[in-house]
Amino acid sequence: MVKLKDIAEVVGVSVATVSKALSRSHEISIEMTERIHKIANEMGYIANSQARSLKTNRSYNVGVVYVDNSRAGLKHEYFSTMLGSIQENLRMKGYDFTFISNVVGQTKHTLLSHARYRRCDGVIIVTADFEDKEVLELIESDMSVVTIDHIFDNRTAIMSDNSVGLGRIVDYIYKQGHRKIAFIHGELTTVTKERLQSFHQALQKLNLEVKPDYIKQGYYHLPKHSGLATRDLLNLDDRPTCIIYPDDYSFMGGMSEIEKHGLKIPEDISVVGYDGIYLSRILRPILTTYIQDSDEIGKQAALKLIEQIEHPKDYKVEVVTVNGKLQQGSTVKKLD
Template sequence: MSVTIKDVAKKANVAPSTVSRVISNSPRISEATKRKVRGVMKEMGYHLNFNARVLVRKSTQTIGIVMKYSSSHSLDNPFFSELLRGISASCHENDFSINLTTGDSEGAIFKDVVKMVQGKRVDGVIVLYSKKDDKVVPYLKEAGCPFIMVGTPAGRDKEILYVDNDNTQASKEAANYLLKLGHTKIGFIGGDSHFEVTSDRLEGYIQALREANLPVHKSYIKTLEFETTRSYQIVSEIVNLSDPPTSLVISDDYNALSVLAALQEKNISLPEEMSVITFNNTMITRLSRPKLTTVDTQSSKLGYEAARNLIEQLQHPDIVRKPVIIPASIVKRESCKPMKVK
């Protein structure tokens, strides 16, 4: 038989109401009594009835996670795995659970979100992306559901709470790193242009070139969306230019891996013939050959801070909160090399 509150109360020699207050961490109960009761709960193997707590608190103690793509596709990219690791750590500290969207298309993901909100399955939502013409964020605003974004909101909506890096500045620093190595012909390969992170990183790249009084060649700028097989076409287009770039800023480690494979197929070696700097500092950059120089966006911390801030918002809704900007820094490895002076 399962252990009840009454069983714990009898063993601890306190009233059942005291056990209930210990469970809810009531300030009316002394720390000594809390330690005593919690010790008995652990000794007896007492587990809180989650459904009963939901009824009492009118809270699910669950955070909804809206994926960029379907969960199976998103989790192929270690960046999202790192985000979830940070979210999970913060939720564990605060006794919250996680509910992931599982739809395999934007429409299906949106329906998942509606079910979460209307079915009161979650207390709040973390949106793991920022995208132009997205249906999820306007819906969450209209429904009055507490949420936070990982990514700067489209249109820089000041009413939306978010956690992000300064992606424009980070990309500018990545391009400047290549400039300091003597590269003046620098290409850019971004992800899906509908997402704010791609736009911001492209903007930083352009700013660096203009401040160095270098031309911005449209032929040097490519986008690599979810279909990474397009990397072979992109690499062919770049290397077959009459004056190809000697280095690349690639806006994501995951995309960089497919670009690296395409370069190797073309017998273009890194960093001897092409220098590459990428973003996120995931396990890909450490396991690739050569190891990739990357901008560490602290992806796990992005997730942790997103969950922490959302939970604080749920617990203290009257406190005004500001966006959280996580610093990024360049991790120098083996994929960049100074240009030889001719």
């Protein structure tokens, strides 16, 4: 079995330097740290996690709460990219992650008790009902916690720019000549509330009427509901010229309904998605959408949690906003 001493002899440094580098201590330069990690991997070094845990009083395991109402699981591209980023950035810092739920086999847990059962050093809440009592119990506990797309006063939050994103979409649609803009939103989460508020504000700023008939309830990542909402919009006597969808995947239901009505995109009706998943770039015409940087969101969540775990006395709660960008695509017709 490869030991720290073996790595130290190959690199030509002390055992202490190797140990600090493998723990990614700030005392060792980035260049030396990467060199030692590379050589350790090549030599097949496997860290003794039990010994490291005893020394630092940490498990190097992070809990992840991921409650997916659409039941898409890891097939949900936006969240799977985010979770992949969380995993990779934790791994680079020597941490693993475990999904946390309130049921394990036949045993009922709270989110907090499951996190403690798994000896988690901290928890990242990717998506959940943030008003649920178990989530609130976790937030009020002494556990290190980072949330995504929801702000608590006592916790660091990583936020996508939902308000800015929806505003940019409306502004772009308006500049293309559209005045009848509909919005099919997701279930009433914090994210949805932000987007709805931004939608209203953007229309008011442009002196456009906010028509109640143009705002419909849908669900994230569930095309069927967006299809039904699209049907209602297309059956209006004064139908919209452009429809904004909850996300790119939900738009598929809208596209199907538009085709059933014998209409073409964007010749007869314009459409816009949200998230910027790979699907939006391979559709023809290319979907106009707002690309959220889910990879960066995951990275920031992982790094901020590790910072909180490893430097609790110096850690300051903050809100980190990750900006996205508009993908103009070809699904919004320019009106005269």
